[in-house]
Amino acid sequence: MLLSGDFRLRHLAGRSMRGLRRQLRRYGTADVQWDLRQVGRLDSAGATLLWQAWAERRPRALVLRPEQEALFERLEQLPAPTAPRRAAQLARPIIGVGERIFGIGADLRDWAWLVGRLLLDVLYLLVHPRQIPLKEISAHLTKVGARALPITGLVGLLIGVVLSYLSSRQLQQFGGEAFLVYLMGFGVTRELGPLLAAILVAGRSGSSMTAELGVMRVTEELDALVALGISPTIRLVLPKVIGLAIALPLLVVWTDAMAILGGMLIAKAELNMTFAQYLSDLPDAIPLGTFWMGMYKAATFGMLIAMVASHYGLRIEPNTESLGRETTNSVVAAITIVILADAVFAILLRDVGWYD
Amino acid sequence: MTDGCLVEMRGIVTRFGEETVHKGIDLCLQRGEVLGLVGGSGSGKTTLLREMIGLLRPTAGEVRVFDIDILTASMRELAGLRQRWGVLFQHGALFSALPVADNVAFPLREFGIRDERLIRRIVDLKLSLVGLTPRDGRRMPAELSGGMIKRVALARALAMEPELLLLDEPTSGLDPVASERFVELIDSLRRDLALTVALVTHDLDTLADLCDRIAVLAEHRLVAIGDLAEVRAVDHPFIRSYFHGTRGRRAAGEQPVAEHG
Numbered sequence: 001m002l003l004s005g006d007f008r009l010r011h012l013a014g015r016s017m018r019g020l021r022r023q024l025r026r027y028g029t030a031d032v033q034w035d036l037r038q039v040g041r042l043d044s045a046g047a048t049l050l051w052q053a054w055a056e057r058r059p060r061a062l063v064l065r066p067e068q069e070a071l072f073e074r075l076e077q078l079p080a081p082t083a084p085r086r087a088a089q090l091a092r093p094i095i096g097v098g099e100r101i102f103g104i105g106a107d108l109r110d111w112a113w114l115v116g117r118l119l120l121d122v123l124y125l126l127v128h129p130r131q132i133p134l135k136e137i138s139a140h141l142t143k144v145g146a147r148a149l150p151i152t153g154l155v156g157l158l159i160g161v162v163l164s165y166l167s168s169r170q171l172q173q174f175g176g177e178a179f180l181v182y183l184m185g186f187g188v189t190r191e192l193g194p195l196l197a198a199i200l201v202a203g204r205s206g207s208s209m210t211a212e213l214g215v216m217r218v219t220e221e222l223d224a225l226v227a228l229g230i231s232p233t234i235r236l237v238l239p240k241v242i243g244l245a246i247a248l249p250l251l252v253v254w255t256d257a258m259a260i261l262g263g264m265l266i267a268k269a270e271l272n273m274t275f276a277q278y279l280s281d282l283p284d285a286i287p288l289g290t291f292w293m294g295m296y297k298a299a300t301f302g303m304l305i306a307m308v309a310s311h312y313g314l315r316i317e318p319n320t321e322s323l324g325r326e327t328t329n330s331v332v333a334a335i336t337i338v339i340l341a342d343a344v345f346a347i348l349l350r351d352v353g354w355y356d
Numbered sequence: 357m358t359d360g361c362l363v364e365m366r367g368i369v370t371r372f373g374e375e376t377v378h379k380g381i382d383l384c385l386q387r388g389e390v391l392g393l394v395g396g397s398g399s400g401k402t403t404l405l406r407e408m409i410g411l412l413r414p415t416a417g418e419v420r421v422f423d424i425d426i427l428t429a430s431m432r433e434l435a436g437l438r439q440r441w442g443v444l445f446q447h448g449a450l451f452s453a454l455p456v457a458d459n460v461a462f463p464l465r466e467f468g469i470r471d472e473r474l475i476r477r478i479v480d481l482k483l484s485l486v487g488l489t490p491r492d493g494r495r496m497p498a499e500l501s502g503g504m505i506k507r508v509a510l511a512r513a514l515a516m517e518p519e520l521l522l523l524d525e526p527t528s529g530l531d532p533v534a535s536e537r538f539v540e541l542i543d544s545l546r547r548d549l550a551l552t553v554a555l556v557t558h559d560l561d562t563l564a565d566l567c568d569r570i571a572v573l574a575e576h577r578l579v580a581i582g583d584l585a586e587v588r589a590v591d592h593p594f595i596r597s598y599f600h601g602t603r604g605r606r607a608a609g610e611q612p613v614a615e616h617g
Contacts, residue, residue, distance in 0.1 A: 009517045010439065012469055021471075043517040044485075045464075048477045070548060078480055079490060318498040319452035 001027055004038035007046025021049070028053035033061035036068055047071040056080070114233075114311050118241065121234045133239050140243030144205040148251055151204065152197050156255035159196060160188065160262025168270045177271045181278055184263035185285030189294045190353065193256035195342055198301035201248060202334035206309040209240055210330035213313025214323050222314075240306040248302030249295045256294070289353030297345050301338045308334040361420070362387045362520055362552045363408050368417035370403055377403055378414070379576040385520075390546060390553040392563045395573030396594060401556040402446070402524055404573070408554065409441060409522060410434065421520070439467065441520040442513030446528065448505035450497040456483075456508050457493030463515045482511040486541060503534040507541075514545070521546075523555035527562050539565050560599075572598075 036042070036050075051072070058076060125132050167183050213236065216222050225232045260282070267273040312330035316322050363385035370378040377400035385391050385408075393401045406412040407419060410426045419426050422440060424433050450459050460479045469475055480490045486507040497505065506526060513521060526542065527535035539562050546553055557563060563570055563584065570587045572580040574594040580587045588599045 009464075009467070009469075012474070044481055045474075045478050045517060048481055049474060052474060052477055074484065075481060078477075078484055081477065081480070081490075319496065321453035 001032045002035045002038060003050075004040070006041045007039055007049065008041050008043045009045035012045055012049065021053075024050070024053035029055050031060070033063070034059050035063045037063055037065050039065075039068070042068055042071065044071055044074075047075060051075045110315065111311055114237070114307060114314070117233050118238060118307070121231065121238055125234070125238075131234070133235055136235060136239035137242050137246075140239050141247050144201060144240075144244055145247030145250055148201060148204060148247075149254060152200050152251050152255045153258045155196060155200060156193070156258035157262045159192065160184065160259030161266055162262075163187075163192070163259070164263035164266040165270065168266060172271070177273070178281075180263065180267055180271065180273070181281040182285040184260055185282055186287075186290060188259045188263075189256050189286050190290045191342070191346075193252050193259060194294050194297045194301060195338070196259075197248060197251045197255045197298065198305065198338045199335055201244070201251065201302070202305045202308075202338060203331055205244070206305050206334045207327050207331050209306065209309035210313040210316070210327045211323065213237075213310060214316030214326060217314065217316055218318040218323070237306075237310040240310060241303050244302030244306040245299045246302075248305075249298040252294055252298040287353050287355060291353075293345070293349055293353050297342065300341060300345075304337050304341060305334045308337055360386045362422065363554065364418075364420040365404070365408070366418040366420075368404070368407065368414045368419070370400060370407070370412075371415045376576055381417075381573075381578050383571060383578060383581075385552060385554050387552055388550065389568040390555070390566055392567035392570045393554065393556045393573060394558070394563065394570060394598065399573040400576070401573055405522055405524055405554065405556050409438075409443060439516050440518055441522060442516060442518035444506070444509050444513045444521070444523045444526055446524040448497070448509040450505060450508055450512070452497050454497075455493065456488075456495050456497065456500070457490075459497065459508060460493070460511045460515050463512065467516065478515070479511075482514055483508075485514065485545065486511045487537075502529045503531075503538070506530065506538060510541075510545075514549070517549075519550075519552060521551045521553045523553065523557075525556055525558065527557065527559050535559065535562070536565075542566060 034054075047068075056075075058072065062072075064072065164180060164184055168177065168180055171177050171180055171183075213222075216236070222232050222236075225235060264275060264278045267278050268275060309330050312326045312333065316326045361384040363383070365381060365383040368378050368381040368383075370376070381404065383404070393404060395401050403412060407414050408421065410419075410429075413427060421437060424437060426434065426437065429437070450456075451462065454462065457476070457479050460482050461475050464475050464478060479493060483490060483493055488504070488507055488511070492504070492508075497508070500508065510526075523542070527538055530538060542553070543566055545551065553566075555562075555566070567584070569581060569583055571578055572587060572590075572592075572595060574592065579592045580590040580595060584599075587595065
């Protein structure tokens with residue numbers, strides 16, 4: 001068998017390769033003499049192609065140029081190819097379910113660890129108040145609070161406009177226009193404001209907190225902190241939790257105000273209600289209990305979001321895929337947990353904050 | 357253009373905002389040679405290397421690789437060029453989400469080779485070329501030591517059978533033994549595969565053992581180029597401190613002597 005031409009990687013991708021490969025397969029293991037002296041350029045990819053055609057053995061009669069010798073020597077020294085494992089194919093769904101269950105178990109254990117760690121940190125800080133990370137907390141207040149004002153304000157205003165527009169249409173049907181203020185004031189401060197702000201903050205700050213911690217873990221910055229004798233939970237996690245617990249109620253007040261403002265604009269445009277009328281009814285529309293309930297909810301949501309974000313951030317493995325996956329998980333879990341917590345609040349506090 | 361220049365850079369000026377990195381650099385990488393780029397920290401060695409392969413555009417100047425001007429080359433020409441060079445980045449730059457074998461196979465699959473059996477065998481071969489076993493192919497980049505990351509990155513750089521190999525600090529972060537073995541590895545590969553190599557390094561031993569010529573970057577210019585003896589003979593403050601310290605002398609094979617002057 002006399003081979004000629006170039007056997008190079010660059011030619012291995014094209015269609016023309018098929019014919020050659022078929023020919024090689026036909027003669028590969030036949031008892032013929034192989035002469036490669038006419039081959040122009042032979043690189044290791046080309047050599048591997050031939051080698052596989054020869055069923056990973058040196059043909060009994062092989063004539064090479066001296067410089068081609070090294071390539072085939074190296075191929076000869078390769079360990080036999082390992083067959084990919086197929087035995088587990090059937091068991092895979094079962095293994096998948098098992099892994100999922102153990103995964104949930106590990107998740108809960110990590111979560112318990114984080115909550116316990118934070119509790120211990122708080123106790124420690126009560127004894128050593130000078131180590132309270134005030135600077136970090138204040139930095140987080142700016143980052144998650146002040147910088148979120150534009151987006152929460154805009155969304156609050158638009159939701160207020162949409163909601164009051166739809167409601168005013170309905171209320172007009174039975175002459176209940178005067179109740180728009182009550183609908184807006186009560187609904188927004190009790191449910192909509194806290195939920196809206198929490199979901200926006202979970203998407204905006206939760207994801208960045210997760211990514212931040214994740215990258216710090218990957219680049220060994222967390223280990224560096226520990227080596228310096230600084231607790232990463234005190235320095236990194238706790239400021240996030242405290243920061244959001246303070247910032248989210250403030251953001252909720254702001255979101256509430258913007259939504260109610262939106263309602264006021266619609267009341268004027270659709271129902272011919274003057275601003276003065278709307279505003280004078282507002283104090284009656286919002287019982288104090290409902291307002292405070294919104295605040296407590298917001299503080300809880302803030303802590304939950306920060307803890308979920310930190311939990312997922314600390315789980316990130318040193319690869320790009322894990323970073324993306326855990327950041328997504330963090331946001332999805334934070335929003336889900338916020339809504340779950342909201343439902344729990346709604347049930348527990350069902351008798352609080354109604355009109356006398 | 358000069359005959360035999362695989363990479364030719366002319367009048368390279370690089371500025372990042374206010375900061376000038378290169379003020380007119382001319383460099384010719386000859387076919388088959390190993391050229392070492394040295395210079396102090398921040399002297400723009402890596403920048404120069406990146407400009408060779410079009411990752412960075414110089415502010416002014418001309419870069420020709422395989423006789424193609426890469427600053428004006430079409431997408432098609434660039435795609436062709438990229439198969440002819442392999443790059444080893446300083447920190448390996450392995451794809452962290454892929455196991456080692458898939459990292460090495462990545463350029464092959466991108467190139468359009470569909471035969472998975474062939475790919476697997478080429479990967480085994482490349483891994484053995486850099487002193488790893490097929491078993492290592494199943495590991496993830498995060499599980500590897502620094503030396504192994506460099507080896508895998510080298511295997512990936514060699515996957516496309518490049519003619520030109522660019523190495524950014526190939527031995528940084530390796531212990532002396534691993535670093536020496538890595539230099540030997542590159543030296544043997546370079547002879548076996550007839551590679552042209554440009555490398556950036558801080559390590560004097562690497563320079564002495566591997567490089568045919570050395571280019572010294574200082575004060576935004578190329579202050580010397582030539583073999584080790586020629587470069588050492590140039591009178592320049594940076595060269596004096598770099599090559600004539602005790603370590604520089606040892607790397608050049610001199611006996612340590614008492615401080616002169």
